[in-house]
Amino acid sequence: MDDFQQYLEQLLSQTPLQMGNIIETIIIILVLIVIRFVIVRIVYRQAEDTSTRYRWRKNVTYTIVFIGFLLIGRTWIEAIGSLATFLGLLSAGLAIALRDPVTDMAGWAFLMWRKPFNVGDRIQIGENKGDVVDIRFFKFTILEIGNWVHADQSTGRLIHIPNHLVLRDPIANYTSDFEFIWNEIEVIFTFETNWRKAKSIIEKITNDHLKDYVNDAEQQIRRATKSYLIHYRNLTPIVYTDVVDDGIKMTIRHLSNPRSRRGINQMIWEDVLDAVANENDIDFAYKTVRIYQNQIEGKEKLKPAKDDLEHSSEQSISGSAE
Structure with missing residues (x-):
């Protein structure tokens, strides 16, 4: 007292x-x-x-x-x-x-002034990516996506990142100004497949699911060009054809909302599987080992003549007798 x-x-x-x-x-x-x-x-x-x-x-x-x-x-x-x-x-x-807290406050000032991202944006900084859920003086918080979870879906973990990292590490923003990303789906068919028919089926399925995205993307591109030099010649879905070791590869390239990419992939794949199941001249290719007999499966003009086959068989028999 x-x-x-x-x-x-x-x-x-x-x-x-x-x-x-x-x-x-x-x-x-x-x-x-x-x-x-x-x-x-x-x-x-x-x-x-x-x-x-x-x-x-x-x-x-x-x-x-x-x-x-x-x-x-x-x-x-x-x-x-x-x-x-x-x-x-x-x-x-x-x-x-207070070196670190001061640099964190400088990072916060940069976030408030330049706004590389806002709360609600999906970003990647360094190896961490997720949805921004909070921004404070010394740190910002993201709800993590990816990692052990596929297709950029949430893991449920909150990651607290010091603000000074925005001055040091590159920042990728999935949703700022232009709220779409390009996504690709690869479908591989066998060489014996009627590939033109398969391509037309895939194009129809893709356009049916993604036609509404094109108009929204065009509007957002016009808005984004006010801040950035962004130019896309074509925003509609495209199916590219290529040949790989396993067969004929069709690559679907399309615009997608970052948060609905997995759902779109699922809808397209389910329709493709249903369509291929109903076609007798279209089949998927996969990793396997096969023996190709040119005299039976090859094109008529490229098959060896019967005389050549008989002569080859005679030589094999005579060689065995000796």
Whole structure:
């Protein structure tokens, strides 16, 4: 009890200027907290969308903190007596003791100013990729996709990434400005397949599923060209033909929303499987070993003549007799 009384007497014995600054700081903090609370309550009553509430809450918090920093800093700068002295001491202390937090705040400022991504965007930074769910002063958080889960679907893990990495590592944004990515599906048929018929079937299936994407993509391309030099000659699905070791490869190249890529792949594959099952002259190719007999399976003009076959057989028999 005596120690507390001594502390109180010591505190009250401080200069009036210092006590005034302490009281003014407390008042500023309380007033700003009340203002933030009132604004957030108003926003929650007016807006029902979760993302809108989140953005308002974050922006109001940042603004209040910035104003508070200015007001409290001005109060104590006057107490110190010199702006240059204050900034010098502050910068020296931050540079030595708070290097990582300072670079994180610089990264946060870059995120707020340049906006390489926003909350809700799907991004990849370094080896981590996912949907951005939160951005703060020192870190941002993504809901991870990929890893052991295929087709860019969520793993359920939250990854917290320091903000300074946005100044160091490349950032890939799946959904900013242009909310589509190019996707490819490979289908391989045997060499004996009626490949023209197979290609027309695949083109019809692809166009039936993806025709609605083209109009949306054209509108977003026009919007994206205002910020970036993006130009695509053709946005409609295309089926490319190629020959590989296993057979004839058809590659479907099409636009897809990043979050629905797996679903689109499934719908296209199911229709392709159903269509091929009903065709007797179309069959899938797969890894296997086969013996090709040219005299039986080859083209007529390329088959060896009967005389050549008989002569070859006679030579084989005579060679065996010797």
